[in-house]
Amino acid sequence: MAEEYSTRGDRLEKKQGGINPFSEKEYLIPEFGNILVYEGNHRVIITQRDSNCVVYNIDTVILQNSEGKLLSSIVFCEDQTEKKRMEEKVEMMEKLSIAGELAAGAVHEIKNPLSAIRGFAQLLENSFNEADERREYTNIIINEIDRLSELIKEFLVLTKPDNRHYSKESINKVIGDIVPLIQTKAVMNNVSIKTSLCEEIPEISMNKEHMKQVFLNLFNNAIEAMPQGGELIVITTYQDNDIKIEIIDTGCGILPENIKKLFNPFFTTKEEGTGLGLSICKRIIENHKGSISVDSNPGKGSTFTIHLPVLI
Incomplete structure (x- = not known):
């Protein structure tokens, strides 16, 4: 078994078994004399000041005289930091996959x-005359069922995306189809929409309806981030078999502490909303072998950037 060491500050602890953190890399040589005098395998984990861990695998060979x-x-x-992170990520993905399958089945x-x-609530509502106040209660039931149904639909997209309906499509055409759908909302919020779409972008294989869902969600979010009005700018570029889409707004921006949580399921800063929109966007983009990221300056706006590969 590999020996593992830990220290925090100037305190040293040597243990067999579990993972034990270091506080600073500079303690490695003075604190771990045993690594130099005892042959074998040692695992060292250093917790730095920023709380990030660095993992080292150390093998020692001793040379002695007669x-x-x-x-x-x-x-x-050997620096095994990235390997350790990947192992943890795979383990977490496996756990989430199992939980997702169980949850998707239940949903x-x-x-x-x-x-x-919903059907019986609709029949009940129709049985009341227009003046009956009970129609208000059945209407609430129906609306809440519809809201729950939409949540279920979004959750199923998140856990079990449909990959069957892929076809060669133009990303510019998809964006062009969505802009008119949000035009009224933009005008009502005093938001102007500007597009700069590269004409050289080739068609790519995509689930068109899912991709529309991505842009509809991002455009709506951008407009809602500009309650006092502003600009929504959409830019597409193409270079080295990579399609880049930027969705830029001049709105309120996103707080730094929320950036890392932004794509987490059920995270939202809105009073109303499921918190699934951006996590679904991320899942859809990743299913197209792409990536999505955000850069934001509170009070000045945000830029969502999508990269989609053109697979040869």
């Missing part, structure tokens, strides 16, 4: 009884 006296040590040090089973409840 009397067993230590002459020198050969130490092989799917909810759809049928929910449809029945």
Whole structure:
């Protein structure tokens, strides 16, 4: 078994087994003399000031004379930080995948009884005359069922995206189809929409409806981030088999502490909303082998950047 060491500040602890953090890299040599005098494998994890961990795998070979006296040590040090992070990421993805499959199955089973409840609520509402105040209650039931149905639909897209309906499409055409849909909302919020679309972008294989969902969500978010009006700018460029789409707004921006959580399921800063919109966008883009990121300056606006590969 590899020996593992830990220290925090000037305190040193040597243990067998679990992962133990260091506080600073500079403690490695003075604190771990045992690494130099005992042959074997050692695992060292250093927790830096910013709380990020660095993982080292150290193998020590001891050279002795015929009397067993230590002459020198050969130490092989390998940085395994990225490997450790990937292992943790894979482990987390496996857990989430299992949980997602179970949740998706449960959510799917909810759809049928929910449809029945809505149908009977609709029949009940129709049985009341227009003046009956009970129509207000049945209307609330129906609206809440519709809201829950939409949440279920979004959740199923997040956990089990449909990859069957792929075809060669133009990303500029998809964007062009969405702009008219948000034009009225933009005018009502005093937001002007500007586009700069590269004509040289080739068609790519995509689920067109899912991609429309991405841009509709991002455009709506951008408009809602500009309650006092502003500009929504959409730019597409193409270089080295990479399509780059930038969605820029001049709105309120995003707080730094919210940036990392922005694409997490159910995270939202809105009073109303499921918190699934951006996580669904991320999932759809990743299913197209792409990436999505955000850069924001509070009080000045945000830029969402999407990269989509053109697969040869």
